[in-house]
Amino acid sequence: MAAMPTYGGIDLGGTKIQAVVVDDDHEVLGSARRPTPTSGGPPGVVAELAAAMRDAARAAEVDLTLLAGVGVGSPGTIDDAGTVSGAGNLPGWEGSFAMAKTLAAELACPVRVGNDVQVATEAEFRLGAARSYASLLGVFWGTGVGGGLILAGVPWTGRGGAGEIGHMVVVLDGARCTCGRRGCMEAYAGRAAMEEHVARQVDKGRRTDLFKLMHERGRTRLTSGIWARALEHGDKLAIAVIERAVQALGAGIASAVNLLDVEGVIIGGGLGVRLGDPYAQRIAAAMQPHLFIDSRPPNVHVAELGDLGGAIGASLLVAGDGHRSARS
């Protein structure tokens, strides 16, 4: 039916899988969301990626077999063949897994895989809040804290593993991180680490409505929505833990800016998008005392493509003009 080619994009997150079908102008024709499976390991995840893509194609009224390709943004280090390694925030996902090959067989169409944070950063750079910048740090505040870099207009991925801003050390010998190390920014600001921290505080007798809200909503984790609701309710422990996260984000992002002197910082991810501009500006304020050149801080914006940014960014891996993202 459509003369215009269509593309699939999937964002694989620690808690949810977001799929979109887009046209050549990057307009979203349909989308679908599924929870990331907590069991079944990599094959279980790939089955849900395929199911989410089928749902999105159905929503877009596009025949799955007509998609010109599907791009996936995945946590971890991704090689050119689309093999994913070190995706520690996915449950049961150790070692390496040939994601592109497996999903391509499942969907019967070409699949390319990129790092989730890098593709989301590129989406903001090409289509979103960072269109006017040539250098950019994307900070994705969710289950973990990921970072993406655009320098002189092109993605910087180092030897394939760049952007791990969540594991910059902000407190030497500090809190234990979900990665097993100490003092990482993510140990204070990642949603998984924050949930563990809250659970320990509750064990010590601190009061909070966070887990009550979680049960009321039938969730098994403290989602971004639950955090937002608790903050709106004035939950004291939630406020304190988010403030601790904001201070860690401020120090870590300022450290990255001191090293790289980028023009712009984009705050995305589940928490970043859900909490929005007021919190992005609190992060900017928390950066300020740590900036070496404090007279011209970088601009700090919330990711403009919102929840769909990761999936739209993933579609850029296969869309016609997306080859800029293949630079390594």
Place this chain on the structure above:
Amino acid sequence: MAAMPTYGGIDLGGTKIQAVVVDDDHEVLGSARRPTPTSGGPPGVVAELAAAMRDAARAAEVDLTLLAGVGVGSPGTIDDAGTVSGAGNLPGWEGSFAMAKTLAAELACPVRVGNDVQVATEAEFRLGAARSYASLLGVFWGTGVGGGLILAGVPWTGRGGAGEIGHMVVVLDGARCTCGRRGCMEAYAGRAAMEEHVARQVDKGRRTDLFKLMHERGRTRLTSGIWARALEHGDKLAIAVIERAVQALGAGIASAVNLLDVEGVIIGGGLGVRLGDPYAQRIAAAMQPHLFIDSRPPNVHVAELGDLGGAIGASLLVAGDGHRSARS
């Protein structure tokens, strides 16, 4: 006399000025060193830069007026006109100063100014220990801790202020830095901060031979040579303070590597070169527990051009094939 053109290079450090005259093959024909003046502000510094350059030309038996140009590596942020700002480690140096213009008038030859750390990093990349790498972090451990970046074979200077690795936060709300902020890597590892720390420890009754060695050598500061001597003597406070510096360097450099995933790290600067490979390897070991991808750490080398690297790097600003360094 010489048919081959000659160039001047000057490294302006917090404690010393190092000048060289080089030929077209970057061979050092003569060199000279003077202490950085502690009074007289920018004009006093420029007078000593000129004097050091005249000394080096005399040592090289080259007529100063025959130099094709003089490059200067200076602390601070440098604009295209060679104006230096934010050189806080130079005594009495606040605001901005037109260094290139002033020194060019003094020496009657073309002068270009670059950031000291960036030119030293480029010297190691083009002529020294990092010749085989396309991506590189230079860490210059001296009065302060500076950083230089080469990414995909070209210097990365951001908006002109990149590379401030010394002011990455390694301990949120930690020790007071010489920059006035808290918890910077330089607050633990910079020679100026270490000297202040030792003085406070002595006030509290701790014993050390550091200041005795300083007086014996007729110095007014704890130089790299004095630190090296105290370490050789087994001075317990010196050992503890250097170990604290090594741990901070390990955390900060590992954070930078987690963000950028560079191939190589060069350890230079007065202390880095004086303490040499055993300490570079201790820094590498201190990085290891903080590396997110710990299976393939970057190679860590001591700056190969040693004490003269900064001055040789500065000469690249004016040498025939040095224009690669002008990219901003």
